[in-house]
Amino acid sequence: MKTSKSRILKIFQKEILHIIRGRMVPLLVVAPILQMLVFGYVVTTEIKHISIMVVDRSLSSYSRLLISKFSNVEYFDLKSVSNDKNDIQTALTKGDVKCVLSIPEDFEEKIKKGEKTSLQFITDGSNSNVGSAAINYGSIIIYNFSKEIFSDKMRQFGNIIGHIPDITIEERIWFNPELRSTDTMIPGIIGLILIIVTMVVASLSLVKEKEYGNIEQLIVTPIKPYELLLGKILPYIIIGLIDVVFITVAGILMFHVPFRGNILLLLALSLLAIFVNLGVGTLISTISSTQQQAMISAMFFMLPNMLLSGFIFPIKNMPQIIQYITYIMPLRYYVSILRGIFLKGLTFMELLPEVTALFIYALVVSILALKKFKKTVG
Amino acid sequence: MNTVSVKNLTKFYNKQKALDDISFDINTGEIFGIVGPDGAGKTTLLRILTGILEKTSGKISIMNFDIDKDCEKIKYHTGYMSQKFNLYPTLTVEENIKFFAGIFGVSQQEYNDRGEYLLNLTGLANFKTRQAKDLSGGMKQKLALISTLIHKPDVLILDEPTLGVDPVSRRDFWQILQEFSQKGTSIIVSTSYMDEAELCNKIILLFEGRIIIQGNPVEVKKIDSIVLELSSIVGTQHAVSLENIIETIKPFVVDLSFKGEKIRVILKKDGKEAFTKEFGKLFHINEISPSIEDVFMRAMQK
Numbered sequence: 001m002k003t004s005k006s007r008i009l010k011i012f013q014k015e016i017l018h019i020i021r022g023r024m025v026p027l028l029v030v031a032p033i034l035q036m037l038v039f040g041y042v043v044t045t046e047i048k049h050i051s052i053m054v055v056d057r058s059l060s061s062y063s064r065l066l067i068s069k070f071s072n073v074e075y076f077d078l079k080s081v082s083n084d085k086n087d088i089q090t091a092l093t094k095g096d097v098k099c100v101l102s103i104p105e106d107f108e109e110k111i112k113k114g115e116k117t118s119l120q121f122i123t124d125g126s127n128s129n130v131g132s133a134a135i136n137y138g139s140i141i142i143y144n145f146s147k148e149i150f151s152d153k154m155r156q157f158g159n160i161i162g163h164i165p166d167i168t169i170e171e172r173i174w175f176n177p178e179l180r181s182t183d184t185m186i187p188g189i190i191g192l193i194l195i196i197v198t199m200v201v202a203s204l205s206l207v208k209e210k211e212y213g214n215i216e217q218l219i220v221t222p223i224k225p226y227e228l229l230l231g232k233i234l235p236y237i238i239i240g241l242i243d244v245v246f247i248t249v250a251g252i253l254m255f256h257v258p259f260r261g262n263i264l265l266l267l268a269l270s271l272l273a274i275f276v277n278l279g280v281g282t283l284i285s286t287i288s289s290t291q292q293q294a295m296i297s298a299m300f301f302m303l304p305n306m307l308l309s310g311f312i313f314p315i316k317n318m319p320q321i322i323q324y325i326t327y328i329m330p331l332r333y334y335v336s337i338l339r340g341i342f343l344k345g346l347t348f349m350e351l352l353p354e355v356t357a358l359f360i361y362a363l364v365v366s367i368l369a370l371k372k373f374k375k376t377v378g
Numbered sequence: 379m380n381t382v383s384v385k386n387l388t389k390f391y392n393k394q395k396a397l398d399d400i401s402f403d404i405n406t407g408e409i410f411g412i413v414g415p416d417g418a419g420k421t422t423l424l425r426i427l428t429g430i431l432e433k434t435s436g437k438i439s440i441m442n443f444d445i446d447k448d449c450e451k452i453k454y455h456t457g458y459m460s461q462k463f464n465l466y467p468t469l470t471v472e473e474n475i476k477f478f479a480g481i482f483g484v485s486q487q488e489y490n491d492r493g494e495y496l497l498n499l500t501g502l503a504n505f506k507t508r509q510a511k512d513l514s515g516g517m518k519q520k521l522a523l524i525s526t527l528i529h530k531p532d533v534l535i536l537d538e539p540t541l542g543v544d545p546v547s548r549r550d551f552w553q554i555l556q557e558f559s560q561k562g563t564s565i566i567v568s569t570s571y572m573d574e575a576e577l578c579n580k581i582i583l584l585f586e587g588r589i590i591i592q593g594n595p596v597e598v599k600k601i602d603s604i605v606l607e608l609s610s611i612v613g614t615q616h617a618v619s620l621e622n623i624i625e626t627i628k629p630f631v632v633d634l635s636f637k638g639e640k641i642r643v644i645l646k647k648d649g650k651e652a653f654t655k656e657f658g659k660l661f662h663i664n665e666i667s668p669s670i671e672d673v674f675m676r677a678m679q680k
Contacts, residue, residue, distance in 0.1 A: 018466065217464045219430050221478070
């Protein structure tokens with residue numbers, strides 16, 4: 001047993017030296033942080049500052065009041081106000097604005113008379129996300145505006161008809177009250193980066209031994225396959241855990257992401273995810289004979305995991321069949337765990353379903369990997 | 379004592395026969411040469427002996443351990459250096475040696491003694507802290523050799539160790555091998571250099587997976603052929619074209635090759651008289667002792 005441990009240690013030392021001499025430390029520690037910055041700042045699913053033009057043919061106090069509602073929110077950027085209907089065509093076609101609010105001539109007149117009036121809201125549908133967001137925000141503003149006028153009128157008659165019941169929705173979003181997408185993004189990024197530094201890098205490093213013929217030199221020594229595998233992947237387990245801590249701290253400091261859970265629980269469950277990644281990485285290394293092949297296979301694993309884990313796109317919005325497929329994506333469980341710990345402060349028991357799924361995944365993949373690795377090595 | 383014993387070894391790759399009924403024994407301290415053209419099965423044979431490949435049938439024992447039962451024990455007694463340089467390029471000379479010492483469980487005390495000795499012997503002592511990737515070809519080979527010798531193997535297996543190494547380094551390398559063989563290490567070495575074959579105690583010629591000649595280099599050369607060296611007589615050399623000469627000589631000889639301005643021919647034992655009679659006027663004819671290369675060329679023609 002003593003010699004076995006010392007052999008694992010030898011492989012471990014060699015791998016660490018290789019990582020340091022190969023100048024991979026900045027790559028494995030700094031690059032993840034940069035990646036987090038990119039995702040944190042760029043990949044935001046909220047849409048704000050939609051450019052808007054208002055065609056105001058009413059030129060009344062009511063129309064000005066309505067325009068002010070649009071110019072006072074961060075969802076819209078009021079680009080211009082015109083009173084010519086023909087401007088709509090040019091502005092939308094040239095792409096100066098994404099949407100246009102058109103106020104009819106008789107707007108104020110009809111409101112004062114208590115008659116029904118309608119506004120025209122035109123959006124550029126070529127970017128459907130922006131278009132539907134604009135309609136959503138726009139209708140909320142107009143609805144509120146109309147409700148204001150309604151209650152003003154009612155107040156005037158309040159003395160005559162008594163109290164008017166009014167039901168309002170008090171919106172409360174828990175765990176991420178401002179619906180900031182960075183808050184949900186950053187925990188997910190940990191999952192993604194772990195895949196890169198553990199699965200991709202470890203499988204490349206294993207394939208390298210094969211590509212350069214080092215494996216052959218090791219087969220003729222008394223080393224056992226599991227000793228070799230353990231010694232090789234141990235450094236990447238450590239680097240993976242360091243990265244988890246780094247990104248967590250950086251996310252809290254730079255993006256003010258809340259961290260409500262237990263850091264030790266996070267690390268323990270991250271270890272589980274690392275095992276899944278390393279298992280898959282090992283399997284990839286056994287079916288690849290060059291680093292290029294390994295890289296491509298790793299991409300095949302990574303991409304669906306990214307898209308189908310709920311990391312970027314909510315699983316609830318996917319077609320039913322695709323939703324079933326998401327169950328075989330290990331990242332799905334890990335992302336739920338990460339968000340649960342970060343945003344909701346969930347405990348081990350509350351995360352049990354995800355943990356169980358991830359644990360089974362880790363177990364199966366590790367056993368398969370060791371078996372397959374034994375076959376290729378010896 | 380037999381350190382290595384191989385009996386009726388065969389190897390198939392799918393249906394393709396790679397090795398056919400190979401048998402040989404190697405004694406303590408012997409240098410055993412495996413010679414043959416590319417694709418003859420040299421590397422396959424060595425890879426089976428080291429346990430990298432599995433044989434199809436036959437019996438192999440190394441240091442009295444059966445390779446089927448005690449493959450793991452055998453590994454402590456053998457050292458293998460493959461054709462490709464396969465140490466770790468980013469590790470230094472010393473780190474590479476220590477790595478393999480660690481894998482074999484060599485104690486610190488043993489390492490100190492043996493490591494220093496090997497480094498001095500190979501002249502790598504001054505390059506201990508240099509990364510393996512910055513070594514010259516000859517030095518890389520020596521480093522690989524040290525790494526396979528650090529655990530004191532009884533049997534050293536080398537697959538074309540001097541391929542692409544300069545002549546001076548090659549000579550150094552062989553001196554080291556001879557030193558170890560004198561100390562009792564059995565060495566199995568495959569080579570395509572015929573001058574290296576002459577340095578072995580025993581050689582086999584592999585051709586298409588079969589042993590076609592086996593013995594020590596002196597024995598092997600006692601064959602039923604004679605080798606003649608022909609140099610042209612001044613005046614005739616321009617009269618007859620080279621193609622013509624070759625065409626007329628060919629039916630009489632087993633093999634023909636050029637060496638500088640001379641032509642080397644291998645004849646059957648009884649063929650000299652007839653040959654001299656026919657071509658005595660065209661050439662100066664000199665009988666020379668056959669080299670191993672001649673022996674092999676002759677053997678492969680059969």
